[in-house]
Amino acid sequence: MAREIKSVRVLRAALEQCERQRDKLREKAKSCSARAPRAVKPARGLVTGRNEALAWLASTGNPNPFASNVFSRAQAQAMVGALYSAGAVLVQVSGIQQEAWRIKSEGGPYADTLMVTPQRGKQDALMRILSKRFHADEVSLRDNKIRAWWD
Numbered sequence: 001m002a003r004e005i006k007s008v009r010v011l012r013a014a015l016e017q018c019e020r021q022r023d024k025l026r027e028k029a030k031s032c033s034a035r036a037p038r039a040v041k042p043a044r045g046l047v048t049g050r051n052e053a054l055a056w057l058a059s060t061g062n063p064n065p066f067a068s069n070v071f072s073r074a075q076a077q078a079m080v081g082a083l084y085s086a087g088a089v090l091v092q093v094s095g096i097q098q099e100a101w102r103i104k105s106e107g108g109p110y111a112d113t114l115m116v117t118p119q120r121g122k123q124d125a126l127m128r129i130l131s132k133r134f135h136a137d138e139v140s141l142r143d144n145k146i147r148a149w150w151d
Contacts, residue, residue, distance in 0.1 A: 014081050021084065022058045022077075053080040053091040053114060061108030066093060067150035068110065070133065080114075082129055087122025091115070095149070116146040 057065055057077050066076040080091050091114060098109035118126050123141065130139045130148045139148045 014078050014085075017081055017085070021081065022054045051093055051096065053093050054084075056093050056096075056111070061103075062106045062110055064106075064110075065108060066111050066114075070150055079129075079133065083114075083116055083126055086125045086129055087119040088116050088126055089119055090117040092117075094147075112150050114146075114148040116148065118144070118146060 053066075054077060057073060057080065062068075062073075064072060066073075071079065083091050093111040093113065094115050095113040096109050096111045102108075102110060114130075116126055116130070123144075123146065126146055127139060127141070130146065134148050134150060138150060139146065141147075
């Protein structure tokens with residue numbers, strides 16, 4: 001029972017850290033959005049480009065916005081927080097899908113790919129974290145970026 005209580009405390013601390021990071025990123029996004037030009041929506045609702053993961057997870061209306069067959073929103077936020085804690089410089093969501101039917105039925109866009117930029121020497125630690133939730137063929141390293149994709 002003591003282990004379970006400690007686990008809950010650790011998870012709460014990780015979630016609180018994620019929420020603090022999210023709040024900081026929201027503030028940065030507000031200052032950037034005032035200066036940035038509006039993006040043009042791509043055809044068929046597929047968003048090209050990438051978005052910082054914590055900010056995107058917090059802003060989408062979809063209750064299960066990332067790999068919904070594996071992660072709840074809170075689990076995805078905890079995973080991203082763990083990646084930052086382990087040495088990620090930047091974690092982005094990619095492959096964002098925001099078709100009209102998806103937004104209507106699911107409440108917001110959905111993504112299935114994380115792109116992780118590691119600090120020098122932190123690739124192995126980040127790969128270990130990702131390998132706990134992704135299959136080996138779903139995690140790859142290329143040009144010093146880790147791609148984790150869930151089908």
